Amino acid sequence: xxxxxxxxxxxxxxxxxxxxxxxxxxxxxxxxxxxxxxxxxxxxxxxxxxxxxxxxxxxxxxxxxxxxxxxxxxxxxxxxxxxxxxxxxxxxxxxxxxxxxxxxxxxxxxxxxxxxxxxxxxxxxxxxxxxxxxxxxxxxxxxxxxxxxxxxxxxxxxxxxxxxxxxxxxxxxxxxxxxxxxxxxxxxxxxxxxxxxxxxxxxxxxxxxxxxxxxxxxxxxxxxxxxxxxxxxxxxxxxxxxxxxxxxxxx
Numbered sequence: 001x002x003x004x005x006x007x008x009x010x011x012x013x014x015x016x017x018x019x020x021x022x023x024x025x026x027x028x029x030x031x032x033x034x035x036x037x038x039x040x041x042x043x044x045x046x047x048x049x050x051x052x053x054x055x056x057x058x059x060x061x062x063x064x065x066x067x068x069x070x071x072x073x074x075x076x077x078x079x080x081x082x083x084x085x086x087x088x089x090x091x092x093x094x095x096x097x098x099x100x101x102x103x104x105x106x107x108x109x110x111x112x113x114x115x116x117x118x119x120x121x122x123x124x125x126x127x128x129x130x131x132x133x134x135x136x137x138x139x140x141x142x143x144x145x146x147x148x149x150x151x152x153x154x155x156x157x158x159x160x161x162x163x164x165x166x167x168x169x170x171x172x173x174x175x176x177x178x179x180x181x182x183x184x185x186x187x188x189x190x191x192x193x194x195x196x197x198x199x200x201x202x203x204x205x206x207x208x209x210x211x212x213x214x215x216x217x218x219x220x221x222x223x224x225x226x227x228x229x230x231x232x233x234x235x236x237x238x239x240x241x242x243x244x245x246x247x248x249x250x251x
Contacts, residue, residue: 002035002115003240005144006136007170008125010155014148015172016040018206018216019229020124021048025215026233028080032119035073037107038085039136040126041093046084048215049076058086060096069110081118093129100131104139111140120236143243144236146170146196151181151188159193170232171199198235200228 007023009016017040024036038045038058046055051074059069064086074082088096100106107123114121123136137145145167149155151174159169169188175181188195203225209216217226 002111002118002121003144003236003243004111004121004123004136004140004142005146005236006123006125006133006142007146007148008133008137008167009127010147010149010158010169012127014150014155015206016127016148017042017045017124018048018210019148019170019172019200020122021045022209022216022226022229023232023236024080024120024122025217026229027120027122027236028077029217029230030233030237032237033079033117034120034122035081035083035114035118036122036124037083038124039129039132040124041085041088041096041129042126043085043087045124046074046082047213048210049074049080049082050213051082051084055084056087058084058088060088060093061086063096063099064088064092070113097129097131100135104131104135107135107140144239147193148172151175151184151199153180153184156184156187159188166194168196169193170196173202174199175202196232196235198228198232200225200232 007016007020020036024034028034036045043058047053057072059072062069062072072083072086076082111121123142125133125136136142147167147169149159149169150172171185174185201224203223205223206216206225209218217229
């Protein structure tokens with residue numbers, strides 16, 4: 001049985017797609033079979049795994065065209081696969097959103113077909129398309145739903161506005177040399193949202209990895225952010241064990 005994990009930004013531009021690719025690669029490096037599912041219509045996840053920018057195929061593109069969504073999957077390497085969103089215009093994205101409102105159990109119905117093939121299924125979620133998000137987090141449902149935030153005042157305000165969101169927050173681009181980031185991180189630790197214990201530090205290698213069309217950690221193993229993501233993968237494996245232990249104790 002596979003474990004599902006989703007990553008959604010507290011706001012745009014916090015690095016969800018980059019970190020989805022990096023975490024997928026890090027889990028694969030731990031010997032796990034991983035599928036990355038792109039639910040973000042920006043259709044950029046494939047760039048991190050070597051797909052050409054002009055590649056148009058994806059599950060949403062296939063759905064719009066009446067094709068088979070399974071034929072839109074790509075194998076980045078044995079045991080690491082990608083199901084991209086596909087190229088779609090604004091009106092087409094709105095149509096996919098409406099279809100997901102009418103068929104919110106789309107991923108719940110597809111997951112059993114994937115569960116025997118992969119140990120992890122990671123969903124790269126958009127920030128604002130509610131039906132895209134709910135089809136994964138609410139109706140699948142997702143075992144490890146996470147939010148991604150950069151340690152800055154904007155994310156701090158948005159987190160304060162959503163106090164009832166129980167998802168853990170993964171901190172990205174953390175630079176402890178900056179006093180404002182240290183102060184905000186301490187506020188979050190002391191009384192903020194539940195945090196993933198491994199923050200991801202600011203690192204110039206993150207942008208360089210995308211320029212090479214490779215996930216962070218694939219060829220920059222000495223980078224701080226790559227080491228952080230490797231530790232995050234270990235935490236995910238431990239969290240999966242805790243979830244399974246709790247499920248085993250359930251009546």
